[in-house]
Amino acid sequence: MSRPQRASRHTVRRLNSALVLDAIAGSPGVSRAAIAAQTGLTKVTVSVLVEQLIAADLVAEGDVEARSGPGRRGTALHLSPSGPHGLGVEIGVDRVGTCLVDLAGRVCARWTRSEDNRRLSPETVLSRVADAVRAALARGIEVGGVGVAVPGLVSTDGTVRTAPNLGWREVDVRDGLSSRIGVPVRVGNEANMSALAELWHGYGASDFVHVSGEFGIGAGLVVDGELFRGVGGFGGELGHLSVDPRGPGCPCGSRGCLEQAAGPVELVRRSGARDLADLLSRLSARDRVATAAVHAAARWLGVALADAVNLLNIPTVVLGGIYARLFPRLRDPLMAELGRRVVSARWTPVRVVASTVGADAAMRGAATEAVRTILEDPDTYLTSTLRPRESSARTP
Template identity: 60%
Template sequence: MNQSGPAGQHTVRRHNSALVLNTIATADGLSRASVAARTGLTKATVSSLVDRMITAGLVVDGGPEHRVGRGRRGTALSLSPTGPHGLGVEIGVDTLSCALVDLTGRVRVSWTRDVEPRGRTVEEGLSQVADLVGLAQAEAARLGVSVGGVGVAVPGLVESSTGLLRSAPNLGWRDVPLHTELRARTGVTDRPLLVGNEANLAGLAELWFGGREDRRDFVHVSGEIGIGAGLVVSGELFPGVRGFGGEIGHLSVDPAGPPCSCGGRG
């Protein structure tokens, strides 16, 4: 039986950094001491990690911590609104959309173009996406912020492990290596680039920014040209075996029924 070796210092630091950052993100206004109490890490470890995050522009010090009880109040921590921004792209059936979002979830600027990707070739569609990403990157530079990563939502079957678009019936696209193609066309080679089904990503957005911390199990249904769903179970996206778990619009009801543009019947 194979066993992995002990985690290295870098791996432990990454894990602890993610733990601290998530705690600050989900409970804005905590002090270093409060973060240590919630995470179980030592105060010295939390202080060191927070200092590194402040230097990296991820976290900022605020005013006194808001809490009940006696004792000295520490400095409140929060995510930096001027830190790295996320760049989101949606390849819709009738439109292309793009937005820059800061770490607090606020949309700084967004664009929508009525270019109707449906019926266009893959090359034409991806060239339009690359143009929009370039526009967003230029705007980020003008605002003086960096782009920390790019997320692309598409109305189709996307393999979660590879970023391969197996089929987008309403676009007429099939077997497109979106992850590889977009990296090459946009020049985003040194930052994370995530490609996913639009309903799955919408489900995650509802989980993270829907304003209901107690909402841990739900189905987010996306019904526009097609019908898809993001399945969230125990606070995590349930993608299914290959990432197709929420494709309720392409479930076969009658195997002998009429052919569908997705390749199935009925």
């Protein structure tokens, strides 16, 4: 039984700030009166909270509300486009990328650089990432939070425990980066960040399994509209589900992992292709080897995803990464395998869709998570050191 707790006055104000901001984020252009009606707060309370949010540049006033019907028109409120932005960083195997999103999650700027990060020391990579972040911070846009996505097991303290495809072990990305850029940093697993991007900018169902795959295979589990991280933050290791216990060894130490059977690197190799573009053109040319390799990968994906659906009864799968690009070729054999193996398929049918978020999913998720953190708890942001500019404007 979850223990209910009595709310303190401070908690109530915090919740009410978040409530008002949530109403504005959910209905851009909404008026103070409409927020009061929607939230059940008094108009006076709403007005006081809105003034604080405007002073902090989290909310901006627009035109007088456009609506028909009786009553005075209110001023339209929306999230401030000049308010704090989220800076997302992706440390990929073959690139570093950054993107800036505004409070509404719109991408304002993005930057990527191809780089084989496996050949560089973590120190060098973090130093280059810091350069990229400083360049983004120097644009004069207020940044309210920095999120970093890394393809590996990331502890809740921001340490990358292991990132096999990068060759990293025990790299303290959070401190290594925040000490270089002087701004607090949150670090997460790229599959989790991609799933959050899918939740906020893509498919948007409340419960789904998002599969990402650029080099390895990862998954982000979204449950009831939130990321499911597990006890230590290491959940979603779909790539290391065992699909064939007699299969080949995996660098993780196990045997027969999905990543060895259907991972992007293996799939391209078994197709006889050089890279994804080459694989796609071979598929278009009806190349037999490439087609067979993709069908086999689809079946292995189906075995592992059936395990996930049988365990979780989350019957919606969103394919990202290269699997989104290959979706038309993967769909039929994947669905056939899921149909055979998911015991509840008859009552909660399995649905598989391709992600529409694209290759920037991880950094976009990391950037949006940074602004969502502000939106969910504006009071903490109002008192944080990240925003010296508005500190004098707060009402007591």
